[in-house]
Amino acid sequence: MRIVAAKQLLKANDQLASENRQRLAARQIFCINLVGSPGCGKTTLLEGLFRQLDGRLSPGVIEGDIAGQIDAERMDGLGVPVVQINTEGMCHLDANMIAAAWDGFSAAPLDVLIIENVGNLVCTAGYDLGEHLRVVVLSVAEGDDKLIKYPAIFQRSDALVVTKRDLLPHTNFDISRVRGDMERLAPQAEVFEVDALRGDGLAELADWLVSRRQAALQAP
Numbered sequence: 585m586r587i588v589a590a591k592q593l594l595k596a597n598d599q600l601a602s603e604n605r606q607r608l609a610a611r612q613i614f615c616i617n618l619v620g621s622p623g624c625g626k627t628t629l630l631e632g633l634f635r636q637l638d639g640r641l642s643p644g645v646i647e648g649d650i651a652g653q654i655d656a657e658r659m660d661g662l663g664v665p666v667v668q669i670n671t672e673g674m675c676h677l678d679a680n681m682i683a684a685a686w687d688g689f690s691a692a693p694l695d696v697l698i699i700e701n702v703g704n705l706v707c708t709a710g711y712d713l714g715e716h717l718r719v720v721v722l723s724v725a726e727g728d729d730k731l732i733k734y735p736a737i738f739q740r741s742d743a744l745v746v747t748k749r750d751l752l753p754h755t756n757f758d759i760s761r762v763r764g765d766m767e768r769l770a771p772q773a774e775v776f777e778v779d780a781l782r783g784d785g786l787a788e789l790a791d792w793l794v795s796r797r798q799a800a801l802q803a804p
């Protein structure tokens with residue numbers, strides 16, 4: 585009988601993630617892993633962000649979904665180079681899948697590659713994809729207790745984007761509680777509040793991403 589330890593598989597993932605990082609560095613591409621539960625507003629955030637960036641950076645997107653190509657079609661509609669990964673049941677992307685998608689961008693001059701992970705607050709936490717930044721999205725409709733209940737994904741993120749701010753009056757979501765929990769879990773992380781449909785709050789997020797990209801590319 586052969587037994588494969590999950591830790592060994594994760595080690596193999598880390599090795600592939602580090603190779604992804606080298607590929608990105610060779611082309612000076614800044615990479616973001618965007619995570620959050622199904623329907624929290626990840627794709628809508630990207631649509632708003634790309635409008636906000638308005639030519640300041642050339643983006644590419646990898647869309648991770650269990651099935652279908654709806655999100656990739658949304659990116660295609662914006663003229664953003666996109667590769668759709670269908671995981672066929674797997675609840676997260678891994679570094680091997682990103683390496684396989686990489687060829688899809690060989691002709692595109694990219695400044696930033698954004699990976700929209702499969703909607704999930706649990707499985708996505710354990711897999712390094714080779715990204716420079718991990719950004720976690722939480723919508724006000726999901727409840728303000730999620731940082732306590734799913735701490736790992738928040739702990740391992742560089743920024744929290746609270747979406748659907750326009751719906752606040754219709755919920756009991758306490759934004760100061762969420763800010764306090766994030767401060768305890770990831771004191772270094774930035775917190776943004778946005779209404780991606782109307783574009784509120786996206787200018788601050790776009791400026792922060794541009795400055796983090798510059799800092800990452802200047803780092804030795």
Ligand SMILES: Nc1nc2c(ncn2[C@@H]2O[C@H](COP(=O)(O)OP(=O)(O)OP(=O)(O)O)[C@@H](O)[C@H]2O)c(=O)[nH]1
Pocket residue numbers: 620621622623624625626627628629655702703747748749750751778779780781782
């Ligand atoms: N009111 C409001 N609705 C939003 C906002 N952002 C997204 N939505 C809506 O929320 C729903 C889900 O948005 P998506 O952007 O598709 O969510 P997602 O996280 O990409 O979903 P998956 O890829 O399936 O995990 C859509 O009906 C959006 O129009 C927002 O800021 N305000």
Ligand SMILES: [Mg+2]
Pocket residue numbers: 626627628655700
């Ligand atoms: Mg989506």
